[in-house]
Amino acid sequence: MEIKPGTLEDYRITIRLYIKPHIGKTKLQAVRPSTITKLYRDLLARGGRGGKPLSVSTVVHTHAILRRAFRDAVEVHEYLSSSPVDKAKRPRGDWREPGMIWTPAQLRTFLALARSHRLFAFFHLAAYTGARRGELLNLRWPDVDLGGKQITIKGSTGVVDGEHIEGTTKSGRTRVVTIDDGTVAVLRKHREAQDAEKLRGGESWKGEEDGHVFTTAWGGAIYPTTVTALPGKLIKAYNEPEDKDQAPVHPLPYVRLHDLRHIHATTLLLAGVPVHIVATRLGHADPAITLRVYAHVIRSAETAAAEIFARALE
Known part of the structure; x- marks a missing residue:
């Protein structure tokens, strides 16, 4: 062309x-x-x-x-x-249910493992917002409102042919996602750590003022594969410690980074949060997408609906 x-x-x-x-x-x-x-x-x-x-x-x-x-x-x-x-008429993919979904206890264990890593806030935010990898790597500090307890997801970052490419979100829409007090505290601490890295880096710091929330230690753009590979490394180190006597009684099942998004959605749906609210948080263009992807979770909630209604009348 x-x-x-x-x-x-x-x-x-x-x-x-x-x-x-x-x-x-x-x-x-x-x-x-x-x-x-x-x-x-x-x-x-x-x-x-x-x-x-x-x-x-x-x-x-x-x-x-x-x-x-x-x-x-x-x-x-x-x-x-x-x-x-x-x-255009795109091929129809099969809607597959998410694979391994951690329990809340397993997620807490993983986040405890990641807490000492400089990118802990990335994994915390992924789990607590359900945002996609590229959306978080594209997030800038002006889009983070700690006082209002919300973040605005405006676009996504990816790598094509070795070059970073920024574009819109998967749905093509901007969305606002609320965050809790604990997440606000995590992001405040992350910014303090980033400011310290900036001071140490001096003129070699590559990041912009009020630039990306998540960067390398010298302010550069993070390659998506970096954050994708890290959960597996943390889980392996936990499951297979050098001292076998320290091996956990209940090893953590291996999951993908994207599964943190599924954990977020599944936890909300099982807690009774309406599907259209979950769809909005995930950035699904249509709640029907959420219904298809998480049909098994919704079926599980539906099973309990009759008993919930009966108890309410009692």
């Missing part, structure tokens, strides 16, 4: 990886929903290495990346009047 004024130069990496091989030098404004739909069919048929098919989940992920990039082209840069990706 020709990258000219008026086209999506800010997303040159996304274009090169996902669009250019399939539509050649077509100008961005000429891309139609049918073009994107054909791209998905091609990826499913022969988009992998050596012309092998790509999985549905991979193509769905590609759709999410393109949707975010084109929405920014419409809403932020105003390169386009509408996004062709929104009208």
Whole structure:
């Protein structure tokens, strides 16, 4: 694709990886929903290495990346009047229920393990807000209102072809998520620690004033894989200590970083928080998405509904 004024130069990496091989030098404004739909069919048929098919989940992920990039082209840069990706027919992925979900006690154990790490606040905020990895890595201090006990999630950060790319949230919308007093205290302490790192770094500090909430020790951007890999390392160190006599009676099950989001949603739903409130906190564009993903949790709550109603009348 020709990258000219008026086209999506800010997303040159996304274009090169996902669009250019399939539509050649077509100008961005000429891309139609049918073009994107054909791209998905091609990826499913022969988009992998050596012309092998790509999985549905991979193509769905590609759709999410393109949707975010084109929405920014419409809403932020105003390169386009509408996004062709929104009208394209993407492959339907299977809605799978979340896998391992920790109990509240297991989550407390993990957060206790992470407390001594400089990124403890990241994992605490992930568990207590249900925010996505990229959303937290994109979070800036001006978007954190400690007095009002809320954070505003405006976008997401990812890495494509080795470069950091910032865009909108997965739904394309900004959302406000409330936080509790304990989380406010965690964030205050995190900012104090970051200010101390900034003083030690001096001129070598790479971060901006009132920049990202979560950075490296020298103020640089954190690679998503860093925070993704850390929970597994902490859990392994807990489950398999050097002194075998210190091994826990009840080892922590291994979970992914993204499962902290599932723990947040599941805990709220089992506590009786309405689905539409949980959907808002998670940033789901439609509560129907929450219903599908957490159907097993909602079924569990439904089982108890009759007894709850009977006790209320008693």
